[in-house]
Amino acid sequence: MRPALTLLSLVTALALFGVVGGARAGGAQAPTPVTSAPVTLPPITLSSPECRPDIGTVTLGSAKPDAASARMAQIFAEDQAARQGGPGNIDWNRVAQEDERRREEVLGLLKAGRLARGQDFYHAALVFQHGDCSDHYFFASQLARAALARSVTQAGWLYAATFDRWQLSQGQPQKYGTQFVAPEPCAFRLAKYDPDTTDAERSRYGVPPLAAALAQAEELSAGCRANRKGQNF
Numbered sequence: 001m002r003p004a005l006t007l008l009s010l011v012t013a014l015a016l017f018g019v020v021g022g023a024r025a026g027g028a029q030a031p032t033p034v035t036s037a038p039v040t041l042p043p044i045t046l047s048s049p050e051c052r053p054d055i056g057t058v059t060l061g062s063a064k065p066d067a068a069s070a071r072m073a074q075i076f077a078e079d080q081a082a083r084q085g086g087p088g089n090i091d092w093n094r095v096a097q098e099d100e101r102r103r104e105e106v107l108g109l110l111k112a113g114r115l116a117r118g119q120d121f122y123h124a125a126l127v128f129q130h131g132d133c134s135d136h137y138f139f140a141s142q143l144a145r146a147a148l149a150r151s152v153t154q155a156g157w158l159y160a161a162t163f164d165r166w167q168l169s170q171g172q173p174q175k176y177g178t179q180f181v182a183p184e185p186c187a188f189r190l191a192k193y194d195p196d197t198t199d200a201e202r203s204r205y206g207v208p209p210l211a212a213a214l215a216q217a218e219e220l221s222a223g224c225r226a227n228r229k230g231q232n233f
Helices: 010-017 069-081 092-111 118-128 134-149 155-169 199-204 210-230
Strands: 044-046 056-058 179-181
Touching: 044 134, 056 092, 069 092, 069 118, 092 118, 118 134, 118 155, 134 155, 155 179, 179 210
Parallel strands: none
Antiparallel strands: 044 056
């Protein structure tokens, strides 16, 4: 069983419960973020023995001739497919084991210099946002940042979401308001957030205004209840 307060991004919640505001999850469109100016990232060094895997030092540089973009895309597709099928049809223990194997493979590709395209970093960030420790979430945010610097515009929202997840994992409020919790079944609410963050800051990364996120929590709850009723929970 998953903990009652598992963090859920809007995308994950849509995939799990399928119906929000009468629309299927597959039809949901994420907002298009504004691309930031390119940034040069120094080597990333993270060390936490409790993380599986422990990150160590990673340099995001130019790919070697045997670039593995196709394999990275396949790993990403497997990560997403594992989360389809509805809340009662997912073996989360199995998913956790598969997630760990995916993270290990992606980390190996990154350390070997076999990933350098913006889309590679975007896919890798999505895999590491499903990590098991704070370092994984921070690493995911830096991968998303690298993707955004390489003009992958949808990485803006992912950067905000992974940064929020990192903040919450350390007991701090999320900055952008991308993460939801459900302390009771079908009772979604926005996880603790920083009230000083402006909608202009959110817009920079393609995150909807705070009022929209609060309304979305209500829609998620309603969609979840309708889905459970339809499945006779």
